[in-house]
Amino acid sequence: MSLLAIGSVAFDAIETPFGKTDKIIGGAGTFISLSSSYFKTPVNLVAVVGEDFPQEYIELLQNKGIDTTGLQIKQGEKSFFWAGRYHNNMNSRDTLVTELNVLANFDPIVPAEYQDCEYLMLGNLTPAVQKTVIERLANRPKLIVMDTMNFWMDIAMDDLKAVLQMIDVLCINDEEARQLSGEYSLRVAAKKILGMGSKTLIIKKGEHGALLFQGDKLFFCPALPLEEVFDPTGAGDTFVGGFIGYLAKTDDISFENMKRAIVYGSAMASFCVEKFGTERLIDLTYEELLSRVQEFKELAGFEV
Amino acid sequence: MSLLAIGSVAFDAIETPFGKTDKIIGGAGTFISLSSSYFKTPVNLVAVVGEDFPQEYIELLQNKGIDTTGLQIKQGEKSFFWAGRYHNNMNSRDTLVTELNVLANFDPIVPAEYQDCEYLMLGNLTPAVQKTVIERLANRPKLIVMDTMNFWMDIAMDDLKAVLQMIDVLCINDEEARQLSGEYSLRVAAKKILGMGSKTLIIKKGEHGALLFQGDKLFFCPALPLEEVFDPTGAGDTFVGGFIGYLAKTDDISFENMKRAIVYGSAMASFCVEKFGTERLIDLTYEELLSRVQEFKELAGFEV
Numbered sequence: 001m002s003l004l005a006i007g008s009v010a011f012d013a014i015e016t017p018f019g020k021t022d023k024i025i026g027g028a029g030t031f032i033s034l035s036s037s038y039f040k041t042p043v044n045l046v047a048v049v050g051e052d053f054p055q056e057y058i059e060l061l062q063n064k065g066i067d068t069t070g071l072q073i074k075q076g077e078k079s080f081f082w083a084g085r086y087h088n089n090m091n092s093r094d095t096l097v098t099e100l101n102v103l104a105n106f107d108p109i110v111p112a113e114y115q116d117c118e119y120l121m122l123g124n125l126t127p128a129v130q131k132t133v134i135e136r137l138a139n140r141p142k143l144i145v146m147d148t149m150n151f152w153m154d155i156a157m158d159d160l161k162a163v164l165q166m167i168d169v170l171c172i173n174d175e176e177a178r179q180l181s182g183e184y185s186l187r188v189a190a191k192k193i194l195g196m197g198s199k200t201l202i203i204k205k206g207e208h209g210a211l212l213f214q215g216d217k218l219f220f221c222p223a224l225p226l227e228e229v230f231d232p233t234g235a236g237d238t239f240v241g242g243f244i245g246y247l248a249k250t251d252d253i254s255f256e257n258m259k260r261a262i263v264y265g266s267a268m269a270s271f272c273v274e275k276f277g278t279e280r281l282i283d284l285t286y287e288e289l290l291s292r293v294q295e296f297k298e299l300a301g302f303e304v
Numbered sequence: 305m306s307l308l309a310i311g312s313v314a315f316d317a318i319e320t321p322f323g324k325t326d327k328i329i330g331g332a333g334t335f336i337s338l339s340s341s342y343f344k345t346p347v348n349l350v351a352v353v354g355e356d357f358p359q360e361y362i363e364l365l366q367n368k369g370i371d372t373t374g375l376q377i378k379q380g381e382k383s384f385f386w387a388g389r390y391h392n393n394m395n396s397r398d399t400l401v402t403e404l405n406v407l408a409n410f411d412p413i414v415p416a417e418y419q420d421c422e423y424l425m426l427g428n429l430t431p432a433v434q435k436t437v438i439e440r441l442a443n444r445p446k447l448i449v450m451d452t453m454n455f456w457m458d459i460a461m462d463d464l465k466a467v468l469q470m471i472d473v474l475c476i477n478d479e480e481a482r483q484l485s486g487e488y489s490l491r492v493a494a495k496k497i498l499g500m501g502s503k504t505l506i507i508k509k510g511e512h513g514a515l516l517f518q519g520d521k522l523f524f525c526p527a528l529p530l531e532e533v534f535d536p537t538g539a540g541d542t543f544v545g546g547f548i549g550y551l552a553k554t555d556d557i558s559f560e561n562m563k564r565a566i567v568y569g570s571a572m573a574s575f576c577v578e579k580f581g582t583e584r585l586i587d588l589t590y591e592e593l594l595s596r597v598q599e600f601k602e603l604a605g606f607e608v
Contacts, residue, residue: 089488184393187529208512211529220603222524225491225515259606293608299524300604302563304597 002116003040003248004141005032006108006133007123007237009047009071010080012277013097016231017088024277025057027080028123028147031234033066034281035241035268036121038289039249041065044114046133048102050078060282069111074102090229091206110136119248122146122167123237127159134166143253145169145244146198147237150176164197168253171202171240186211187218200258202243204236212262214255221262222300224270224292231276235269238281242268267292306420307344307552308445309336310412310437311427311541313351313375314384316581317401320535321392328581329361331384332427332451335538337370338585339545339572340425342593343553345369348418350437352406354382364586373415381406394533395510414440423552426450426471427541431463438470447557449473449548450502451541454480468501472557475506475544490515491522504562506547508540516566518559525566526604528574528596535580539573542585546572571596 007029014021029047036043044067051073058068083097108129120141122130130146144167152160153176164170170193174186180196181189190201190213201213207229209222242265247253250260267289274280311333318325333351340347348371355377362372387401412433424445426434434450448471456464457480468474474497478490484500485493490507494517497505505517511533513526546569551557554564571593578584 185529185531185533187531205512208509209526218529218603219606220526220529221606222513222526225489225522225524227489227491229489256607260608263606263608297606297608299522300606302523302525302567302601302604303560304564304567304601 001118001248001251002042002044002114003036003119003121003244004044004046004110004114004117005029005036005121005123005241006046006130007032007121007125008080008103009045009049009053010082012233013081013083014231014233014276015085016090017086018228018230019276021276023081025054026082026234026277028125028234028237030061030278031237031272031281032121032123032241033061034064034278035238035265035272036245036248037064037066038268038284038286039242039245039264040119042067043245044070044111044117046070046108046110046114048072048074048106050102051075053079064282067114070109070114072109077102084233086232090232108133108136115139118142119244120144121241121244122163124149127152127156127163131159131163131166134163143168143244143247145171145240147171147240148176150179153179161196167198169200169202170198171204171236171243173204173206173236177201177203202240202262204239206232206235210239210262210266212258214258217255219255219259219262221259221266221296223266224295224299226270226273229273232273233277235272238272239265239269241265263293263296264289267296305422305552305555306346306348306418307340307423307425307548308348308350308414308418308421309333309340309425309427309545309548310350310434311336311425311429311451312384312407313349313353313357314386316537317385317387318535318537318580319389320394321390322532322534323580325580327385329358330386330538330581332429332538332541334365334582335541335576335585336425336427336545337365338368338582339542339569339576340549340552341368341370342572342588342590343546343549343568344423346371347549348374348415348421350374350412350414350418352376352378352410354406355379357383368586374413374418376413378406388537390536394536412437412440419443422446423548424448425545425548426467428453431456431460431467435463435467435470438467447472447548447551449475449544451475451544452480454483457483465500471502473504473506474502475508475547477508477510477540481505481507506544506566508543510536510539514543514566514570516562518562521559523559523563523566525563525570525600527570528599528603530574530577533577536577537581539576542576543569543573545569567597567600568593571600
């Protein structure tokens with residue numbers, strides 16, 4: 001029983017009020033697989049990079065229990081590159097550069113040894129690529145979780161709606177939920193979106209936590225109030241990577257267990273934002289994670 | 305052992321995307337005392353209105369168990385009037401009219417029969433008036449909770465800081481916490497504000513819930529995600545009225561009980577926004593309240 005993750009593996013250049021990085025490693029596939037690897041290994045990764053991507057970082061992923069058989073390295077090409085600048089409140093950012101490079105013609109080849117996939121995490125990519133991965137699996141996974149973004153709602157809504165018919169859990173942020181549904185109230189938006197295919201919906205609200213919807217059931221997990229959010233890049237991917245990683249580890253897709261998975265995902269995301277890029281996700285220990293989950297329990301727990 | 309509340313009793317005119325009201329009854333003192341009255345009666349009210357204030361509304365307050373001996377009626381004068389317009393997202397509003405009228409020279413007279421006050425709720429008013437009420441009580445109450453707003457930070461910061469030295473719990477919203485502390489991170493802001501006098505701090509985040517800080521202890525209660533927020537006016541006052549009402553009823557000011565009080569306050573606020581003004585707070589039953597508190601438990605509860 002394995003966990004398969006697809007998503008970009010890329011370079012980011014980030015400016016926040018706390019500082020500025022040169023090109024560092026980022027991408028949804030990187031954050032998702034690093035986060036999932038704290039729960040379930042191997043994490044089988046399907047992604048593409050150019051020849052500029054550092055071999056030592058691939059080895060680092062491998063040392064975390066990430067299988068990179070499905071990571072294509074395109075000779076003579078360059079990796080996806082994104083540069084952005086966060087505003088003072090860290091809640092909004094400007095994209096300064098987007099160079100698709102190898103992502104422009106990404107053909108997501110699924111290695112034969114990944115065919116035992118039971119938990120499939122479709123990180124943010126073109127909906128067409130996400131769909132191709134589902135179609136290339138001989139057996140339908142037990143759980144398919146999909147992340148996406150407003151950009152695809154703008155330019156590929158039909159493709160996106162087609163993938164929504166094929167998945168189990170959609171994970172988007174509040175603004176994306178409003179755009180997808182045309183509704184401002186997240187509760188009304190969720191109802192509409194749950195009518196589009198997936199049985200379960202997660203709405204991420206960044207520093208304001210996350211909502212989990214399934215039928216009439218509803219769960220809310222706060223974000224941990226932090227003294228300092230250093231760099232929010234990858235927090236959403238880290239969150240969903242922790243979510244599916246926890247589900248794959250426990251092999252229980254009940255609503256009650258999804259609530260726990262949301263808490264674990266939120267705990268992982270709370271580490272992600274403490275340092276630039278993937279830095280904090282690399283040196284994390286499982287004991288630190290468990291201790292942070294307890295902090296969530298203290299933060300949100302009450303008896304009435 | 306009694307609960308004493310001060311605050312404006314006033315007229316509001318409200319525009320939201322859902323509709324528009326003529327002058328209806330509002331004011332912090334009204335929302336606070338109505339909300340508190342679901343927990344602990346009598347609620348002793350100190351406030352001032354003009355001769356334009358309807359006698360039937362005063363009787364309605366009395367029927368809710370609110371003692372209006374301390375409600376001054378100024379003949380020949382007019383009640384405080386506020387008019388505002390909410391934007392589409394309901395999170396921001398423009399003030400269209402503010403007519404202080406009787407509030408301009410409010411002398412908060414505390415009737416002798418209110419001197420047994422053990423729980424004092426200082427609703428939003430000039431800090432000088434809030435201070436006067438504390439000074440007019442022969443014995444210091446067991447718990448003093450204070451609400452205030454950015455306006456007083458702009459024009460009466462020294463007075464405000466003096467009152468902060470005299471109270472136990474400060475209740476403000478996130479933007480006010482940032483203004484008072486000069487810090488963006490609410491966790492850092494809370495640390496600074498807790499150094500200004502009050503041992504406990506509540507930061508209201510509207511639709512994003514509320515945070516309770518005391519020493520190193522931290523609790524978060526979400527707002528209930530609602531299909532429709534009809535009119536947010538008074539939600540913050542209703543929240544803090546429920547908070548102190550629950551504490552007064554249970555007569556337990558431990559942190560654990562304050563957590564419960566925050567949940568009850570949040571439940572009361574979730575009713576307030578369902579209709580215009582005080583409408584929903586008038587027809588509410590205690591059974592509905594208990595049932596909503598259970599919704600909060602289901603919304604936020606998890607086992608790890």
